Amino acid sequence: MKAIITQLVIQFKSDLRDKGILMVYYLVPMLFYAVMGGIMKTLSMDTGASLTLSITIFTVSMSAYLGMPATLVKAREQGILEAYRAAGIPSWSLPFAVIVISTLHIMIAAVIIMASAPYIFGAVLPKSIAAHLLTVLLTALCSQSLGALTACFVKKQNTMTLAAQCLFLPSIMFSGIMFPAELLPKPMQWIGEVLPATQGARLYGGACLQLLPLAVLAGITVAAFTVSAALFRKISERK
Template sequence: MSAFLYGVTLQWKLDIRSKSLLITCYVVPLLFFAVMGGIFTSINPEAKNTLIQSMTVLGVSTGALIGLPPSLVEIYGSDIKKVYKANGVPLYLGLISMFLSAFIHLLIMCAIIYIVAPIAFDAAPPASFPLYFGSLAVFIAASLSIGCVLGLSVKNQSKLTMISQVIFLPSIMLSGIMFPVALLPGFFKIAGKIFPATWGYDMMADDIFHFGSLWPLITILLTAAILCVLLLKRLQKT
């Protein structure tokens, strides 16, 4: 257990020095928040009621879908994987340590938005602190699980970037953070429910817990976990 905790701590420290993770987990989300927060609240004053949730969804999706997968490819698509196998280190250790490290980084980024938004843009904080951060934790885990599947299944960096963008862009556009989902055509409303961003936004924006928004995220998380196990077994054989 101590070795595992040491591995997670070491990975977290390495990620702090990683420019790609720094950009996708902190710089891009917080810069977008600083610029678009003022624009959103100026165009539509009602946006203050959901500014924290919308900027959080964008930041988590950016870090999980664009930041995490390339970091996994650096391990499982390179000679580092051979080092793991040669030294008897389980392949899942790298995946779990990066998952937990990214989880912590994204949680810190979301906490910054939570604290700064009411001060900088007079945004309304969520009504229930425990409910909000509980919902946020589930949303981060579900989003990172998809990033893990991408990082384990796609070995080519350029192809991975393209696939990540294909998932990231519609998940943001169809989630309701840019404009109300009610304005979307029926097909796009249904398509948006495939992505965790839609359910995460709904759950964090609600003042009351609704299981209807939780179970899709749990389903996505469990499905992705099963896929990760299968992908790791395939990598073990190569």
């Protein structure tokens, strides 16, 4: 237990020194937040709860698809996983720490957005902060389960960048956070239905958590993490 806590603390501290990680988890989402908030305010659009939700889903998708999987693929590509294994450190500890700390980064960014949007852009605070944060957490875990699954199939970092776009772009375009999903062609709407971003955007309807999106998110999360764990075991076992 002490070892895994030590690893989590070290993972968090070393992430904060990594410019690439700071860019993906904080800088780009915050820039997007500033630009989108500015546009909505300038056009006198209703920023209500939609700004907070849109930017948070964007942040979740960016971190879960472009940030976390790249760290896992890098660890595999650079031999970090092998070094840990050779030293007697369990192979699962690294992806576990990366996913847990990635979730923490996402939650920090979500809190920053939620707390600052009312003051900067006149957005309203979610009716239930706990339900909003739970929505973010579930969406983050579900998105990361898909990110982790993708990372199991990819060996090179540059391939991961391309693979991540296949998850990130549809999440932003088809989930309804940028514009109403009903305006999209049907096939795009169908794709959107299986993306965590879409279900996450629907999960918290302002009063309580919706059951169907919750079930879809939970199903995807359990299935993707189970398959990822099995694949990862296969990757890291003795050759």
